[in-house]
Amino acid sequence: MAITIKELAAAAKVSVATVSRALNDDPKVRPETKKRVKHFADLLDYNPNILARNFKKGTSNIIGLILPDIYGEFFTEIIRGVDAVCYEHGYYPLVASSHSERSMAETMINFMGQGIVGGYIVMAPVLSDDLKSIIQKKNLPIVLINGRMTYEDCDSVGVDNQASAKAMVTHLIEKGYKRIAHISGSKKNNDATRREKGYVAALEEQGIAVDKKMIKSGDFDIVKGEQICREFLSSKNKPDAIFCANDMMAIGCYKAAATMGFKIPEDIAIAGFDDIFVSQFMTPRLTTVRVDTELIGKTAADLLIKRIAESQISSFSKIVIPSTIIDGESS
Amino acid sequence: MAITIKELAAAAKVSVATVSRALNDDPKVRPETKKRVKHFADLLDYNPNILARNFKKGTSNIIGLILPDIYGEFFTEIIRGVDAVCYEHGYYPLVASSHSERSMAETMINFMGQGIVGGYIVMAPVLSDDLKSIIQKKNLPIVLINGRMTYEDCDSVGVDNQASAKAMVTHLIEKGYKRIAHISGSKKNNDATRREKGYVAALEEQGIAVDKKMIKSGDFDIVKGEQICREFLSSKNKPDAIFCANDMMAIGCYKAAATMGFKIPEDIAIAGFDDIFVSQFMTPRLTTVRVDTELIGKTAADLLIKRIAESQISSFSKIVIPSTIIDGESS
DNA sequence: TTGAAAGCGCTAACAC
DNA sequence: GTGTTAGCGCTTTCAA
Numbered sequence: 283m284a285i286t287i288k289e290l291a292a293a294a295k296v297s298v299a300t301v302s303r304a305l306n307d308d309p310k311v312r313p314e315t316k317k318r319v320k321h322f323a324d325l326l327d328y329n330p331n332i333l334a335r336n337f338k339k340g341t342s343n344i345i346g347l348i349l350p351d352i353y354g355e356f357f358t359e360i361i362r363g364v365d366a367v368c369y370e371h372g373y374y375p376l377v378a379s380s381h382s383e384r385s386m387a388e389t390m391i392n393f394m395g396q397g398i399v400g401g402y403i404v405m406a407p408v409l410s411d412d413l414k415s416i417i418q419k420k421n422l423p424i425v426l427i428n429g430r431m432t433y434e435d436c437d438s439v440g441v442d443n444q445a446s447a448k449a450m451v452t453h454l455i456e457k458g459y460k461r462i463a464h465i466s467g468s469k470k471n472n473d474a475t476r477r478e479k480g481y482v483a484a485l486e487e488q489g490i491a492v493d494k495k496m497i498k499s500g501d502f503d504i505v506k507g508e509q510i511c512r513e514f515l516s517s518k519n520k521p522d523a524i525f526c527a528n529d530m531m532a533i534g535c536y537k538a539a540a541t542m543g544f545k546i547p548e549d550i551a552i553a554g555f556d557d558i559f560v561s562q563f564m565t566p567r568l569t570t571v572r573v574d575t576e577l578i579g580k581t582a583a584d585l586l587i588k589r590i591a592e593s594q595i596s597s598f599s600k601i602v603i604p605s606t607i608i609d610g611e612s613s
Numbered sequence: 614m615a616i617t618i619k620e621l622a623a624a625a626k627v628s629v630a631t632v633s634r635a636l637n638d639d640p641k642v643r644p645e646t647k648k649r650v651k652h653f654a655d656l657l658d659y660n661p662n663i664l665a666r667n668f669k670k671g672t673s674n675i676i677g678l679i680l681p682d683i684y685g686e687f688f689t690e691i692i693r694g695v696d697a698v699c700y701e702h703g704y705y706p707l708v709a710s711s712h713s714e715r716s717m718a719e720t721m722i723n724f725m726g727q728g729i730v731g732g733y734i735v736m737a738p739v740l741s742d743d744l745k746s747i748i749q750k751k752n753l754p755i756v757l758i759n760g761r762m763t764y765e766d767c768d769s770v771g772v773d774n775q776a777s778a779k780a781m782v783t784h785l786i787e788k789g790y791k792r793i794a795h796i797s798g799s800k801k802n803n804d805a806t807r808r809e810k811g812y813v814a815a816l817e818e819q820g821i822a823v824d825k826k827m828i829k830s831g832d833f834d835i836v837k838g839e840q841i842c843r844e845f846l847s848s849k850n851k852p853d854a855i856f857c858a859n860d861m862m863a864i865g866c867y868k869a870a871a872t873m874g875f876k877i878p879e880d881i882a883i884a885g886f887d888d889i890f891v892s893q894f895m896t897p898r899l900t901t902v903r904v905d906t907e908l909i910g911k912t913a914a915d916l917l918i919k920r921i922a923e924s925q926i927s928s929f930s931k932i933v934i935p936s937t938i939i940d941g942e943s944s
Numbered sequence: 945t946t947g948a949a950a951g952c953g954c955t956a957a958c959a960c
Numbered sequence: 961g962t963g964t965t966a967g968c969g970c971t972t973t974c975a976a
Contacts, residue, residue, distance in 0.1 A: 284727075284752070286969060297947045302971055312945060333728035334969035337668045338952055344675075344707065344729070352693040354890075361692070361708060362683040369712050374729065376675065377692060377708045381700050397664035397953090398675070398705065421615065504894060533894055540896050559685075560891050563835060563864055565871050617953060628963045633955060641961060665953035669968055728969090 285328050294322040305330065337397065343373045345586060346393045346402035348386060352379045355558050356575055357405075360427065363579020364403060371587050373400075387412035393422075400590045403427060403582045407471045423589035425582045428473060437589065439582045439601045443473050446571045446605040447480025447525070448487075450553055453569075453607055454523050455488045459551055462490075463521035465500040465510050465531050474502070477527045477555060496521060500531045507534025515542055515550060523551035523613060529558045529570055532612075536564060551613040566611035573605045616659050625653040636661065668728065674704045676917060677724045677733035679717060683710045685861075686889050687906055688736075691758065694910020695734060702918050704731075718743035724753075731921045734758060734913045738802045754920035756913045759804060768920065770913045770932045774804050777902045777936040778811025778856070779818075781884055784900075784938055785854050786819045790882055793821075794852035796831040796841050796862050805833070808858045808886060827852060831862045838865025846873055846881060854882035854944060860889045860901055863943075867895060882944040897942030904936045 291298040296315065303311045304319035311319075322328075336342045347364055349357050364375045376399060380386040386406060390413070393399050401423035406413055417424055417436050426438035454462055464481045467474025478497065485492050498513070500506040507526060511534060514521055526532040532554030536546065544550050546566055554561060557572035581601050622629040627646060634642045635650035642650075653659070667673045678695055680688050695706045707730060711717040717737060721744070724730050732754035737744055748755055748767050757769035785793055795812045798805025809828065816823050829844070831837040838857060842865060845852055857863040863885030867877065875881050877897055885892060888903035912932055 288969080298970080299948075299972080300946060302969095303946085306971085310945060315945080329727050331668075331728045331969055333664060333668045333673065334952095335971075337662075337664045337954095337968095338970045338972090340952070342664065352696055353689060355689075358684060358686075358689045362710070365683055365708060365710050366712070369709070374707050374709060376705050377696060378700070378705060379693070379696050381697070392660075396660050397662045533891065537894055537896065560864065563868055565868065619953080629954080630956080630964075631962055633953095634962085637955085643961060646961080662953055665968095666955075668952095668970090669954045669956090671968070 284331070285326050287328075287330070290319070290322055290326060290328045293326060294319045336400075340397070341590065342398060342400035344376050344399050345373055345583065345590075346390075346399035347375050347377045348389055348393075348402055348404045349377065349379050350386065350405060350407055352377070356556070359575035360405065360579040360582075363576040363581075364583040365579075366576075367580045367583035367587065373583075373587055375583075385410070385412060387416055390416050401425075401586050403579075403586055407473060409472065423586055425586045425589070427578060427582050435598070437585045437598045437600070439578055439585065439603065441473075441573050441578070441605055442602050443476035444480040444483065446573070447477040447527075447555065448484040449480075449605075450555070450569075450571050450607055451481050451484035451525055452488065453609070454525065454551065454553060454613060455484065455490070457551075457613060459523035459613070460490075461496070461519070461521040462523045462525055463496040463498075463514050465498055465507055465524060465526045465535070467499070467502040467527040469499060471502070474499075474527050481525055495519075500526070500534070502528050502530060504530045504534045507531025508538045509534070511535035511538035512542065515539070515544055521550070523547075523553065525553045525555075527555055529554035529556045529561045529568060532568055532570065533560070533564070536568075536612075546612050553613050557608055561608075561610075564612070568608075569610035569613040570608050571605050572608050574603060578603050615662070616657050618659075618661070621650070621653055621657060621659045624657060625650050667731075671728070672921065673729060673731035675707050675730050676704055676914065676921075677721075677730035678706050678708045679720055679724075679733055679735045680708065680710050681717065681736060681738055683708070687887065690906035691736065691910040691913075694907040694912075695914040696910075697907075698911050698914035698918065704914075704918055706914075716741070716743060718747055721747050732756075732917050734910075734917055738804060740803065754917060756917045756920070758909060758913050766929070768916050768929045768931070770909055770916065770934065772804075772904050772909070772936055773933050774807035775811040775814065777904070778808040778858075778886065779815040780811075780936075781886070781900075781902050781938055782812050782815035782856055783819065784940070785856065785882065785884060785944060786815065786821070788882075788944060790854035790944070791821075792827070792850070792852040793854045793856055794827040794829075794845050796829055796838055796855060796857045796866070798830070798833040798858040800830060802833070805830075805858055812856060826850075831857070831865070833859050833861060835861045835865045838862025839869045840865070842866035842869035843873065846870065846875055852881070854878075854884065856884045856886075858886055860885035860887045860892045860899060863899055863901065864891070864895070867943075877943050884944050888939055892939075892941075895943070899939075900941035900944040901939050902936050903939050905934060909934050 291301045304316040403425045405427040424436045428440040466478045498510045535552045554570035557570045561568040622632045635647040699706045734756045736758040755767045759771040797809045829841045866883045885901035888901045892899040
């Protein structure tokens, strides 16, 4: 066991209270006393037991980061961003996935009232009623990532999926594409539905009729993306461009095009969403929407840490992280 | 603040001690008492304050997962594996990267004696003296991932990089390739040096002279991989195959080959290491070494949790996670 | 400016 | 089998 405040107090010949105050930079402590205490703390290699501190204060410097799953770049970058900000502020991120078999709501309840975390960042692609009620009766600060941005009861950070998708499709139209198909994500996924709405909005704004047959769900999956692209390419009314709801499905399209002998972008233009790492190395370079995912994580952590530190509740923020169109050679 | 053990005790009309015992399944408690306590616990929505428990017991059900950085599939899968096992055992993973500017050693010291974690999993691609001394005088259980496997002072889990690389190169030789080049990782990275050794060992075993000019360091970087591949392909003594120390560099090679007009595998065969997600979707499918990274994380977490739970120290394990050769169409 | 002491919620030794 | 109580290391009143 490491050295305790008592031993440090004895060494510095002051009371434990003074040690505590000195180490917490209480202005009431005389500078020379403070100095002596700190000197001995260094000397004896003293580290306050954070557990005891958190326990006593009823808060925690640990942030619960609850993700629907842990895979792929998106989550990694969120974790990375959260980690970076946590480090700056002396917080630690506790990462938990919802483990599919249990609901996300359960995971959150598990954390609650246990004292382990001082607040959480929740990434909920689907905002169930369970989850909503938990957020509403929350006893800990919560920041939502990419949740429904209209939600009024907590802070949230995310991308404007709809506007970004709309911008991308508009960009394709401006480049001269007339028949733009869309491979959407899962119907249940909030991001996916927003992106599809953006696609529809762009067409409507440009006076292009929306053809339902030109929208197919690929579940964000690379293999499904390939499959659907194959269907599009072999249909009689072949599209001249495909906007995929994520880059993974776009990669699937590349594969389909290659094996079917279609050249990108001459025979079929492809656009994605996310700008994952490999996209910049694909030949031709994928046209896509870049989202600074790490910034989402950072912003969420910043928000949460502020929220944990403050006592009174100020109004909730909804922060939109901007996205950029990467005009690659695939369109 | 959530309900405490005291209030629960009052409700169930027993002492706090009985509540504690009942909830911890102490066999001394009468079944009916246990039942009543649990009933009230459910009713009142009681969750024990884990912080208080950990504090009191001087342990923690939180595992510190210290990574050199957080990006790419490898780390994600480690986190994923650790998370899965943690969940099973009621533990939580606390993820921290070493944040480059501070050393990994510092991060570990930060955790120590603070009570926050009950042990850690450390992924150290380089085992510095700092780190070694910390491991040696450790006051908390540690499991090393992919560290130097010869290290004797703690548990470790990892891949046999050398044997796997050797197997891959031998495989290439058996396929008929005569002039196999190697794009290695960073000289400082333990994985990289082991893979290079495996490459050399395979050549030697097959009676092929090792040509130093055929080994160049690409730092595990996709762009450097492309660059070096370009150099190899334009040299007068062009290799007929390139074994890259990771898939990212292999992707770089694909790019170089495509732009220089070389066909894979006819003009140049490419092999990688890691079998990252996109490798299976590359055209042609990349020949590579598959490592079950998630299993590494799982195994490490398993080991650590056992270590935390047990009181006396048994001998340290070194677990080697097997790897497989994926015989793709790029060779 | 400093010290003494209470107490956070829980577990475990001891008493009954 | 159950209750009483000390105490984990720290912060924070309250006194001095």
